[in-house]
Every structure is written in structure tokens, then in C-alpha cells.
Amino acid sequence: MGANWVPKDQALDPGSATILPGGRAPHGPHEAVLNKSAAKRADLKVGSQTKVVVSTGDAKPFDVTIVGLVDMAGDTSGYTEMDFDTATAKRLFTDGSHASMVQLGAVKGVSADTLKQRINKEFPGYKVQTGAEVRKENKDAINSFLQIFNYILLAFAAIGLIVGTFIIYNTFSMIVAQRVRELALLRAIGAGRGQVMRSVMLEAIVVGLIGSIIGLAVGTGLAAGLQALLSSTGTGLPSGSLVVGAGPIIACILVGVVVTTVSALAPARRASRVAPVEAMRESQTDGASSLRVRTLIAAVLAVLAVVALAIGGSGKGGGAAGMVGLGAILTIIAVVCGAPALARPVVGALGLVLAKPFGKLGQLARTNAIRNPRRTAATAFALTLGLMLVAIIGTLGASFKATINDAVNSQVRAPIIVSGTSGRGALPPAVSAAIKKVDGVDQVVSIHAVSATVNGKDISGNAPSGDLTRAASITMVEGVAKLPPNGLLVSDKYAKTHHWTVGQTLTFKSKFGQSAQVNVVGIYKSSALMDPWQLGNGAFETLTPPSLRADFVDLVLVKNGADTAAVQQRVEDATGSYLTVKVQTKEQFANSSAQQINQMLVVLYGMLGLALVIAVLGIINTLALSVVERKREIGMLRAVGMLRKQVRRTIYLESVLISIFGALLGMVLGVVIGWCLVRTFREWLTGIQPVVPWGTVLFTLVAAGVCGVLAALWPAIRAARTKPLEAIADL
Structure with missing residues (x-):
């Protein structure tokens, strides 16, 4: 964030920001003060020089000297604020005649509320608040x-x-x-x-x-x-x-x-x-009759869950997502009630496949795993719940990434894309001007973010400069795709919602008081990248002061016969002085966008990891108690000749069967719920389709088996140490 430094004797709240000892206020265009937490992260101190890039206007990167560190009341771990003197800040961050906020102080004897009423009367239409209201x-x-x-x-x-x-x-x-x-x-x-x-x-x-x-x-x-x-x-x-x-x-x-x-x-x-x-x-022992009632309840809940998921998955929007959520809750309850009934056939089938190579040891492990279905189900459910959520999140992530990749590859024609390094930072217009001079560049289509008010409602969209039809694929529903300076292209979904039609004239107003008459010239098929509307560059320039114009992304077209890789390198060299610029092919841009989704998924997976750790501890606990319960049985096996390593192997196999049962159940249910949930996002993200994360599914099943072995290490060692005579004598 950039702002102007207000001297302490002029500040309405002098205690809110104070320059630390050893520093001073900035003077001139090449001096600035910086909040102390940002200075600490960047390893800057008083006297340090750094480079500043402003994303709006025509200002090029310039050097500044840090002349003071500021202790701010609202300073947080990720906050950055660099303050300049008033003249410099006005040149860098405003259009020269507007300010984002004005602070006023009342003379003695006039209350804040009284002053607010007087200002509202003199300047209607502005948001006026007292200091207490702002705080x-x-x-x-x-x-x-x-x-x-x-x-x-x-x-x-x-x-x-x-x-x-x-x-x-x-x-x-x-x-x-x-x-x-x-x-x-x-x-x-x-x-x-x-x-x-x-x-x-x-x-x-x-x-x-x-x-x-x-x-x-x-x-x-x-x-x-x-x-x-x-x-x-x-x-x-x-x-x-x-x-x-x-x-x-x-x-x-x-x-x-x-x-x-x-x-x-x-x-x-x-x-x-x-x-x-x-x-x-x-x-x-658990009698079979004790499972009949809960299995019947599970069957009824499962039917209701399937109906809710089917209804939610066939719709879109918040109501459909809520129905999917209801189906997920019913599914979880159905699993709680019905898992014991599933344990015997499923674990038995897994045992026939996974334990068969181990002969009698595998058969014994399979028998132990299905001996008490209630216990097996309760042990596995802890893993089922955690992995079900992993599968839901994995399905959402895979679907979002696939949608981005498909949208970029199918809708973007420009082979080179220039964007901010953070993926969301703006680019100063000087960047596109520098790119246009590069040898091999045919055209640069800059996409600007624009906000306006239409019919009293605040709306946001895009404003391309250049021929958008060359840089992006647009499927027209009505009207023409060529965008005139004061024209507007709108997606069919947005046009239907706002009742806009081809030939209609709309009045766009900016927060700076400017207005532009805009004609709807075409309606195109809604897409993930092109929604919601595209405004002509002439109207954009009317609504946005020059000092506040910025590019969201630059789409670079290459001349026929030019080597794309060589042009990309020259573009990187030409924009190297702009520290916030990232030059990529459209494939790299799609992968970079998907990487941001991966970062969010890592955070969610990390938080789910706690539940999975608890689940593994539960398996360890259950197996350890099971070993104590089966002490005489294990002693008898040892007495008739079973070796310690065979005892350990039996416990390992039993744990693996229980773990894979829980993981398999969780992954199947999670993918189904995630699939239905993704379909509800069609209301907000055009073109999204469910994608099954097969890699995550296979990795999870293998990892479940590994966790089963690790969870069984201590119980297996304990079981192997059972002394036959003591176990048999323990009556």
C-alpha cells in the first residue's frame, strides 16, 4: 500500500503511526518511510535503498531511500505500507484532483456528530463517518x-x-x-x-x-x-x-x-x-441381531442420501450445494450405522486378494479383522471420515484446475501472457508499451479491470485494448464480436440476469464522477475467462483517469514466422526492470494458476492431517487393546509353533485390511459427494465439470496400507513378545 505521510502535528490521531527513533519524515520523490514489520521481512533499515514499482499510471520503477521506520497501530505480519511526502504521493497514487479519504477535525465546542451532520448537508452523496464509526x-x-x-x-x-x-x-x-x-x-x-x-x-x-x-x-x-x-x-x-x-x-x-x-x-x-x-x-460378543436394526436404519438413510445427492448434483447454485451438503450428512450417518454390516463382506473380499499370498497367516489376519465387525467399523470410520474429506477437496481441486487449463488452452489464442508475479497484481501501462517495441511482437491486447455504476448498481468487468478477437476465442450468440471504443460485449448469462439486450444503450458512471454512454453490440457464450462483460477501450479511458489505469494481464501476439521462445525471452528482457512482471506461455500461465490452487489445497490437507493422525492413533490403540484381549489365543499359537515374525506379520496384515477398508470407503464416498458438489458450481464458474483425482485416490489407498503397517508396529512387537506359558496360564 502507498500513501502520503502525515506529520505528527497534523495528524488527527498522533498515536496511530510514529516514526521510530533514528528516522525522519520523507522529503522529495526519492525518500519514503516504511512500516517496521515490512522492513523486517525485507531486511531494510534506515538508510537502505530499494526499488519501487507502481502498478498504475506511467511511473517507471525508481529508487527510494528509507529514511524512517514507522510503528503503526494496525501493523500486522503481512502488511506493507510505504509513505511518501504529500506531493509525491499525490503524483503516484491519485489523478491529481481526487482523494480516497479526507480526515477532518472539529473546532473546540463542536461535537463529531454535529460536524458530521453539517458535512452531510453541504456535501450530499458522500460517505461521512465520525472517528468512532470508522473505528x-x-x-x-x-x-x-x-x-x-x-x-x-x-x-x-x-x-x-x-x-x-x-x-x-x-x-x-x-x-x-x-x-x-x-x-x-x-x-x-x-x-x-x-x-x-x-x-x-x-x-x-x-x-x-x-x-x-x-x-x-x-x-x-x-x-x-x-x-x-x-x-x-x-x-x-x-x-x-x-x-x-x-x-x-x-x-x-x-x-x-x-x-x-x-x-x-x-x-x-x-x-x-x-x-x-x-x-x-x-x-x-456382538450378536448378529444387534446389527439388524442399525443396518436397516443405514439402508433407509443411504436411500435418502442418494436422492439428496442426485437432486443437488443435477442443479446448480447455493440451493443445490445445500442439498449436496444434506446428502453428505446423511451419508456419514448411514456409514456410522451400516459400516459394521459392510465390514465382513468388504474386509473379507480384501482379505481374499491381499492376504492370500501370505497363506495361513493371511487367512488368520482376515479372520481376526472380521471377527468383530462393530469394532472393525468403528476403527476404520475414523480413517473413512478424514479421507472422505480429502477426496471431496481433491475432487474440487482437480475440477478447478482442469477448468482453468481447458479455459486457457481453448479460449486464449495469444502464445505469450504477461501478468503480475503474484498472479493478481496489476501491471503499469508502461509494460505493454515496452512489449510493443520488442522485435517479433505483432500486437499486445491489454486487459484492464474496470468498475462502474449502472442503474444504481455497482458492477465490475474487463476492458480490453486492441483486437480481442485475435487474442481470445469468443463464441457469439447475438450481435458482432468486434468491440468499438464505446461498445460493450456481455456474456449470455450476465445479459439474462441484468436484462441487457443488443442495441441497448447503458450509462456507465465512475466513482470520480465521469460517465460514458455504452452500446451493447454483442452477446457471447459465457466462459470461465470472458465473464462477465468486455467494455470498449474508449469508454474505459473516459471512466478511468490516466494515473489510475493499470493492466490486469497483457496478451502478446507473435508475428508470423517468429520464434515464440525467442520472442518470449526478448519480452522478458524488455520488462526486466519492472520487478512485478511474469512472462509465460499460455501453458505456463495455466500451470501457474493451477499451482495457486495447489497451495490452497496443501493448507486444507495439512489441517485434515490432524484428523488422519488421530485416526492412525486410533488404529494403534485398537490393535494394542486387541492384542491384550487375545493374549491367550496368541500364546496358544506361539505354543504350537508360530514364530514371532509370523505373529508380527499377522498383526500387520490385520491392520492393513482395516486401514484399506476405511480408506476405500472414504475415497468412494468422498469422490461421489465431491462430484455432485462440483456440478453445483456451474452457477458461478462456467464450464466447470467434475474430474476424479485418480492420482490422489491411488496414492491414498497405497498410503493407507503403509499407515496400516506403521500403526501395527508397536502392537505387533508387543504381540510377538507374548510368552506362551504365561499366556496359557493366565486364566
């Missing part, structure tokens, strides 16, 4: 952004809690199963069902409390590390000290205890129903 507006804007950020974090936290719930449920189920004889003996000597249930619930509360305290400590440490990481990468988030209030502490402990208690409720009820006669048995 509240800025605070609300920041809080709104942070609120969205909080919602995202809470969503991923909820995913982690759901995954953790199933792990806790699995753990207490196995603990209760292993203590059947103990609980039955308690019942035999007079303990009531309520007492047994309360003992298990009390145990859950204690575990939840201890886990919450540990989680709070670990979470605080992770928050401090995350804050340091975000500050170092320049995200724009506040870089103040870490604040841990009473609210988060109470919420952490309360949520941890409640989740643990709720997760242990079903196992506790099962424990309270243990009859004294059960003391004669080893453990409880």
Missing part, C-alpha cells in the same frame, strides 16, 4: 474475517472430535469386553447395574479431564508455533502476543470431558447389563 467499522471488518477463520478452524476441530469420539468408544468397548469377568463378579456379590454403570462413567470423566488438561497444554504450544509460522509467512494476521483466555480453557476442558463421557456411555450401559453368569465366559 467500529474497521473492528467489525477484522472481526468478520477472524470469525470466518474461526469457523474454519472449528470445523476441522469438529472433525477431530468426531474421529476422537469413535476412538474413545472403541477403547471403552474393548476395556469393558476385557473386564467382563470382573464386572460379572461385582454383580454376583451384589453390585447393582447403576453402580457398575456409574463406575465406568466416572472412569470416563477422569480420563476426559486428564486428557483435556494435556490437550490444552499441547494445543497452546501448537497455537504459539502456528502463530510464529503465520507471522513469518506474512499472512496479514495480527502479530501480537498469544492470548489464552478463560473461555477457551473452560471450553477445552468441558468439551473434552463431555465428548469422553458421551463416547463411553454405550460401553457403560453394556457393562451394566453384564449378568453374573458371564463370569464363566471369556468376553462378550
Whole structure:
């Protein structure tokens, strides 16, 4: 951001920005002050020289000397503000007669509200606010952004809690199963069902409390590390000290205890129903009848989910996306209820394929994996949920990237594209002027971003300079494609929404007071790159002052017979002094745009990684408890000659089968939901079609198998160390 430096004696709020000791205010066109966080990132100090590029107007890159570092109240980790003296700032950032904001101070005895009323009366149509209103507006804007950020974090936290719930449920189920004889003996000597249930619930509360305290400590440490990481990468988030209030502490402990208690409720009820006669048995088993009701419920929910996904996937827009979301929720609930019924056939089929090469060991692993379908499903579901979200995000990302690639390759005819290095930065008009002088360049079509008001509504679109039909492919629906200086081409979707027709004359007004009469000369087929409308260059110049004109992108056409690679190199040399310029072929431009999507996906995958880590820990936990439960069985196998490495291999195979079952279920459901969700985006992104991320699917399935082996390492080693005689004697 660039602005003018306001001396302290003229500032309405002198404490908002202060030049640190050792610096001074800027004077002349080659001096500037810089906020301290930006100076720290760029390794600049008082006396340092740097180059400045202004994206608007005809100003060329120029050198400035940093004469002061500024401590700003709103300084954040990614914020950059360079201030010049008033004359320089006026030349660089304004049209010479307009300002973006004017600050006024009231004379003694006149309140801010009174002054506001007087200004509104004298200058109607302008936005006039008191200082308190401005501060509240800025605070609300920041809080709104942070609120969205909080919602995202809470969503991923909820995913982690759901995954953790199933792990806790699995753990207490196995603990209760292993203590059947103990609980039955308690019942035999007079303990009531309520007492047994309360003992298990009390145990859950204690575990939840201890886990919450540990989680709070670990979470605080992770928050401090995350804050340091975000500050170092320049995200724009506040870089103040870490604040841990009473609210988060109470919420952490309360949520941890409640989740643990709720997760242990079903196992506790099962424990309270243990009859004294059960003391004669080893453990409880899941009866087939217990799965019938939940399987029936799962079937009904699955049908409803399919209907919701079908309706949502056939539509477009927010309503359709909401229907897909409903279908996703129904799908998750259906999986929770029906996964045990799927576990036996699916894991059994996987076992026939994956475990068969291992002979009897594979057969034993397959039997162990499907022995308790309820436990297998609960263990796998933690992985299913996380990978289902990975598949949804992967499908969205692959579809967006494919749409961009298709749009650039099919709609852009120019072989060379010049854009800002950040992918969204503007280019000064001097860049296109320099490109036009390059040997081998036939024509440069510059695309400008333009905003205006039409019929009282603010709209935004593009304004090309040059023959757009040579640089881009336009499919006309009505009218002509050639764009006159005061003409307008509009997409069919936008024209239908705003009731614009060929031959209609519209009045475009700018925020600077200029207006232009624009004629609609053609309507073209909506496309991802050409939406929503294209304004003639003459109207653009009327609406936009010269000092504020900038190019969004420059499309470079090459002369017949010229070597594109050589021309590209010459264009790079000609624009080298403009530090924010990136020269690419259209294939490179498409890949660069896709890379930005990849960066966003990495962040989402990273946050989902926490849920996957919890899921893997759940597999480790379940297998470890399963080894304890099967101690006598493993001892018998060791007694009849099974080697330690064979025991370990059996546990590995069992873990791999459970992991791949969860991953396969999650990937299939995630791709289906993602496919339907992508189709709803046709309302906002023309030409988007669902694309299955086959690479992600295959990689995930292989990774699930690897995670299964890693998760089984400790339980397998523990099982292999089982001493046969001790295990057999442990009655």
C-alpha cells in the first residue's frame, strides 16, 4: 500500500503511526518511510535503498531511500505500507484532483456528530463517518474475517472430535469386553447395574479431564508455533502476543470431558447389563441381531442420501450445494450405522486378494479383522471420515484446475501472457508499451479491470485494448464480436440476469464522477475467462483517469514466422526492470494458476492431517487393546509353533485390511459427494465439470496400507513378545 505521510502535528490521531527513533519524515520523490514489520521481512533499515514499482499510471520503477521506520497501530505480519511526502504521493497514487479519504477535525465546542451532520448537508452523496464509526467499522471488518477463520478452524476441530469420539468408544468397548469377568463378579456379590454403570462413567470423566488438561497444554504450544509460522509467512494476521483466555480453557476442558463421557456411555450401559453368569465366559460378543436394526436404519438413510445427492448434483447454485451438503450428512450417518454390516463382506473380499499370498497367516489376519465387525467399523470410520474429506477437496481441486487449463488452452489464442508475479497484481501501462517495441511482437491486447455504476448498481468487468478477437476465442450468440471504443460485449448469462439486450444503450458512471454512454453490440457464450462483460477501450479511458489505469494481464501476439521462445525471452528482457512482471506461455500461465490452487489445497490437507493422525492413533490403540484381549489365543499359537515374525506379520496384515477398508470407503464416498458438489458450481464458474483425482485416490489407498503397517508396529512387537506359558496360564 502507498500513501502520503502525515506529520505528527497534523495528524488527527498522533498515536496511530510514529516514526521510530533514528528516522525522519520523507522529503522529495526519492525518500519514503516504511512500516517496521515490512522492513523486517525485507531486511531494510534506515538508510537502505530499494526499488519501487507502481502498478498504475506511467511511473517507471525508481529508487527510494528509507529514511524512517514507522510503528503503526494496525501493523500486522503481512502488511506493507510505504509513505511518501504529500506531493509525491499525490503524483503516484491519485489523478491529481481526487482523494480516497479526507480526515477532518472539529473546532473546540463542536461535537463529531454535529460536524458530521453539517458535512452531510453541504456535501450530499458522500460517505461521512465520525472517528468512532470508522473505528467500529474497521473492528467489525477484522472481526468478520477472524470469525470466518474461526469457523474454519472449528470445523476441522469438529472433525477431530468426531474421529476422537469413535476412538474413545472403541477403547471403552474393548476395556469393558476385557473386564467382563470382573464386572460379572461385582454383580454376583451384589453390585447393582447403576453402580457398575456409574463406575465406568466416572472412569470416563477422569480420563476426559486428564486428557483435556494435556490437550490444552499441547494445543497452546501448537497455537504459539502456528502463530510464529503465520507471522513469518506474512499472512496479514495480527502479530501480537498469544492470548489464552478463560473461555477457551473452560471450553477445552468441558468439551473434552463431555465428548469422553458421551463416547463411553454405550460401553457403560453394556457393562451394566453384564449378568453374573458371564463370569464363566471369556468376553462378550456382538450378536448378529444387534446389527439388524442399525443396518436397516443405514439402508433407509443411504436411500435418502442418494436422492439428496442426485437432486443437488443435477442443479446448480447455493440451493443445490445445500442439498449436496444434506446428502453428505446423511451419508456419514448411514456409514456410522451400516459400516459394521459392510465390514465382513468388504474386509473379507480384501482379505481374499491381499492376504492370500501370505497363506495361513493371511487367512488368520482376515479372520481376526472380521471377527468383530462393530469394532472393525468403528476403527476404520475414523480413517473413512478424514479421507472422505480429502477426496471431496481433491475432487474440487482437480475440477478447478482442469477448468482453468481447458479455459486457457481453448479460449486464449495469444502464445505469450504477461501478468503480475503474484498472479493478481496489476501491471503499469508502461509494460505493454515496452512489449510493443520488442522485435517479433505483432500486437499486445491489454486487459484492464474496470468498475462502474449502472442503474444504481455497482458492477465490475474487463476492458480490453486492441483486437480481442485475435487474442481470445469468443463464441457469439447475438450481435458482432468486434468491440468499438464505446461498445460493450456481455456474456449470455450476465445479459439474462441484468436484462441487457443488443442495441441497448447503458450509462456507465465512475466513482470520480465521469460517465460514458455504452452500446451493447454483442452477446457471447459465457466462459470461465470472458465473464462477465468486455467494455470498449474508449469508454474505459473516459471512466478511468490516466494515473489510475493499470493492466490486469497483457496478451502478446507473435508475428508470423517468429520464434515464440525467442520472442518470449526478448519480452522478458524488455520488462526486466519492472520487478512485478511474469512472462509465460499460455501453458505456463495455466500451470501457474493451477499451482495457486495447489497451495490452497496443501493448507486444507495439512489441517485434515490432524484428523488422519488421530485416526492412525486410533488404529494403534485398537490393535494394542486387541492384542491384550487375545493374549491367550496368541500364546496358544506361539505354543504350537508360530514364530514371532509370523505373529508380527499377522498383526500387520490385520491392520492393513482395516486401514484399506476405511480408506476405500472414504475415497468412494468422498469422490461421489465431491462430484455432485462440483456440478453445483456451474452457477458461478462456467464450464466447470467434475474430474476424479485418480492420482490422489491411488496414492491414498497405497498410503493407507503403509499407515496400516506403521500403526501395527508397536502392537505387533508387543504381540510377538507374548510368552506362551504365561499366556496359557493366565486364566
